Amino acid sequence: MDKEIIMNMDANMLLSILNMKLRDEFNTLEDLIKSYDLDRELLTNKLSKSGYIYNVKINQFTQK
Template identity: 45%
Template sequence: MTPENIKTMDPFMLSSLINTKLRNEFKSLNDLCSHFSLDKKELLERLSQFGYEYYGEINQFR
């Protein structure tokens, strides 16, 4: 997963991929973003364009 993928990936595939990574590999969105050198703000903005919101208490986008 690269910053360029975030900008071009289908939003449904992106949310599925991110949620899978959060569920199986990372304790938080910050950890995921740090690991892949992603801009957290960009990721949040990209997914919010399609109605997804991050819920830290359950560590997933909905």
């Protein structure tokens, strides 16, 4: 995944991809962010505007 593509992606598509990656490949959001060189604040703000927050207990983005 390319950083620019991720940040310009539709929020619902991004949510689906991130949750799949978190479920299948990464133990934490921090691991995913480091792997793709993403800005955590930009990513979480983008999803927050669409009504999603990161739930560390289940390692997934969920509805607020």
